[in-house]
Amino acid sequence: MIHDAAGLKLPLALSADLCVIGSGAGGGMVAAIAVQAGLDVILLESGSFIPPEQMTQREERMIPRLLWDAGARTNRDRSVQIHQGRGVGGSTLHNFNLCKRIPTPILEEWRRERGMRYLGPDRWESLYANVEKRLRVELIPPEWRNVHNSLLEAGCRELGWSGGWLRHNRSGCNGSGYCELGCAYDAKNNVPKILLPDAIDAGLTVLTHCQAIRIEHRDGRAKGVEAVAVHPVSGDVLGPLRIEAGAVCVSASATGTAALLWRSEVPDRSGTTGESLRIHPALVVAGEFSETVRAWRGVPQSYECTELLDFEAAHRTGGGDAPPGTRTWIVPAFAHPMATATMIPGHGAEHRRIMKRYDNLAVLTAMIHDHSTGRVRPRGDLGLRIDYHADSTDRKELVLGLLACIRLLRASGAIRVFVPTDPPLVLEPNDSPPALEALELDRSGLRLAAVHPMGSVPMGDDPASAAIDSRGKHHHLDRLWVADGSLFPSSIGVPPQLSIYALGLHVGRAIVDSPA
């Protein structure tokens, strides 16, 4: 059953065969696999359980509930907004349901460079097949494609650029467009809908508002978890809980996991924990159309432009010196008014002028398959710090992406293009983009956003260069496992949820198969 730790009499001690920390795609899957195999499992989740009936489609109510730091999480120098989900289901509660597999050149590179004895391309193939079936992944049907996404398709067609319709995990969708605020219609085939009911029927215990602060370990073995109950709104500590466990699996996301391992002083002779965070940094560009676009209605992201995405070329030489224009993925990106207003630069008349065209705007985002690495560290008992700065090649790639978005918007018929530099750059039809190739991101006022943190505890079979092996098992502390986006040895260049579910399945099975 789901127990709200904030409502329990504390302190409290519990015991289980396995304690899973974090209920996102990774942790939710591990918990489901383990409990169905007969293990006694406790799943800790810092956020709330938010069923569809509580998804109110109001930004001011849902964003603070669904996202860490009420949506205000950033890197240390505030140049990138980093959105991460909080709640039973983690980011699967509010993501856009796109499903893509990791491209083969990346899997091959991992095999060459990290061993991956237990998780080569063939194993991925079978994991994907399993997960896609569970999540009912299918191509977005034509009736769900909205004007916004069709404009991107038209732009690609006009320029002769490559692109295509995407696959999603949703059923019974009515195209309300509120995906990023949680689905009130229970149409997302996510952790709470697909995995939780059967897992709870099999005996899973979920503790919400329960934040792990340390992994307890002694004599080279994980022994349990020290946690606290937190207030659902303020996050204030309400009291302690201790979970004694035969094994611990950390699935607190690519930021939360690295911070927790550090705070717990988990030994890592490879020195890699928290050292190689990737985030898929992204920029947006808006186009104004004379006809109504109403981008806020309909399935938000159903079409992708892949013209600047060439994984073969980008990974031919090991990924480090990929040719420019091979690491950028372009999709539509739209937000409801509150979030849109914060993304549009400036204030007063200049801001209002763009806001007034809200109904006629199409917005594209260029997201890059980044090489730059960031660092994650804990901040006190409950928080974390992220240091990330895109290096010069990644910054150039972002600018190329921005130029491509401008071209696509114009090709699809935009009468005006807004580049959100500060002050905003407004391009009328005949204006040539003024020297944008030389644009210095750091000085431009452009704000980056990231929704795919990953790679902070990269797996690999050599304990000298990895903390975790390719089963998800910690090399340097027995009975400790990791299953979430932290494990990717590099950025993956595509949306990660499907691969994180697959990792959850892989690690969950390995836990079940490992001797107690």
Place this chain on the structure above:
Amino acid sequence: MNHGLPSPPSKPSRRRFLAALGVAGIALGLGVRMVGYRRFMRWKGSVLRGWEAEVVAAAAEVLLDERGTGAAPVGPSPEKIARNVDRYLLWLPPHLVREIHGLMVLLEQGTLLHLRARRFTRLSPPARSEHLERLRSGGRGWRLLYLGIRDLCMIGCYQERGAWEAIGYHGPLIEPPADAQPGTYGWAQPPSHYDRLVAPEGDDPPRATR
């Protein structure tokens, strides 16, 4: 030799006297700059103090006004914006709340650094606008200050129906039930078909000990 007696107080030097006078002057000046907030006399905020709510309202008046004169800001009233901001801040972790309080002090008193005798909330709307523009084009720290207050005002404004009509946004498809009581998350939560998964409030999980 001391003999265990306290040494007599030394005579204050002229320099020390002047320094003390200077400190007292600054304290008095700052004290004067920190009193006399009367706009929201009955303010009961959760995070923002009354004077901070005034700072938000004063900023919103010019940031959301197309002419920067404060004559006709879009959307809800500045007080409503301050209330919305206050409610949003409830969700922030302590380190960010501390930053917000710091932001308010800097914005309100930072006019001194631009050689203005009046604090931010006492400036005329055009002067407030000008001050915000200077922050916007100033160094990194000032710019972050500008972005911080700007984002809060946008959050406070564009969550309101009153701001939506002019931009063509139709609003949510879901409305609270007619008999809905106000609750922490907007309105009291209706029953869910997932309720069978949830243990009764206060029920201990299996094998719990104290």
